[in-house]
Amino acid sequence: MSDVTNGQRIATISVLVDNEAGVLARVIGLFSGRGYNIDSLTVAPVDADLSRSRITVVTRGTNAVIEQIKAQLGRLVPIHKVADLSADGPHVARELGLIKVIARGEQRVEALRIADAFRAKIVDTTIESFVFELTGASEKIDAFIDLMRPLGTTEISRSGVAAIARGTRTII
Template identity: 75%
Template sequence: MSETNQRSATIAVLVENEAGVLARVIGLFSGRGYNIDSLTVAPVDETGRISRITVVTSGTEMVIEQIKAQLDRLVPVHKVSDLSLEGPHLTRELALIKVVAQGDDRVEALRLADAFRARVVDATTESFVFEMTGNAEKIDAFCALMRPIGLAEVSRTGAVAIARGTRHIAA
C-alpha cells in the first residue's frame, strides 16, 4: 500500500446499543488487518437504544470502501457515514495532560496552557492536570511543548466527529 494512495477516514456508525456490538465492529477490523487510529462509542438517543461509534482509520480508497461495506452488513448497524467524504465536519478530542514541574517550568506550563486554552483541573505544588479539547494536531502540539517541561502522562478520548451545517446522520 503506497503512502500516496492512502487517506484518513472518519467513519460514524449508528448501531443498536446491545452487548457484543462493539466487539463485532472491532473484530471486523482486526480480522482483516485494518488499523483503528481512534475509536469512541456512546449512546446518542434519549432511550439509550442507539449508540454512535466514531472510527478513524486509514488506507487506500478501496480498503476504506471495503470497511464501510462490511460495517454496513453487520446486523445491528443502522447507518454508516464517511464524514471525511461527505462534506465539512468537526472533529474533536478531549485530553487530560499531567505535567510535573517546579519553579519557572510551572510558570511556563501555565503560560502555554493559557495560549492553548487548556484548563487546569487539578493542581498540586508539584504538578498540574490540564484538560484540553481540540483536534488531534492541537493536542499533539501542546504535548510536544510540555515534554521538556515535565510531561508525565496523557489520557485521550479519541476523536468524536459531526457534520457541519444541516447534514445529519439518522438511524
C-alpha cells in the same frame, strides 16, 4: 482530515449501532480480523432512550480499503448507518485530552504559559503538578503534548475523536 500519503487517506467514519452487548466487539473484531487500522475509536449511547450508540472510528487506508471498511461495517446486523464524514462533506472532529504535568520552578511556569496560549483549562493542581483539560482537533492536542513533554513528567489520557457533519446533514 484528509492527509494523503502514498495513496492513503485518513477517514473519520461514524457508525450508528444498536446499543446491545457485543456490538463494539463486532466492530473491533472486523477491523482486527481483516487487518484494518484503528487510529482512534469512541463510543457512547446517543438516543434519548439509550437504544442506539454512535461509534466514531478514525482509520487510514487507500480509497479502496476505506470503501471496503464501510461495506464490511454495513453488513453487520446491528448497524443502522455508516457515514464517511471525511468524504461526505465538511465536518467537525474534536478530541478531549487530559494532560498531567509534574514539574517545578521555571518549567512549571512555562507549562502554565503554554496552557494559556492553547486555552487549556486547569482542572487539578498541586504544588508539583497540573492536570490540563484541552479540547480540539487531534493535531492541536498532539502539539500541546509535544510542548509539555520536555517540561517534566507527563501522563496523557485522550478521549479519541468524536465527529459530526457541519450544517444540516445528519445520520440519525
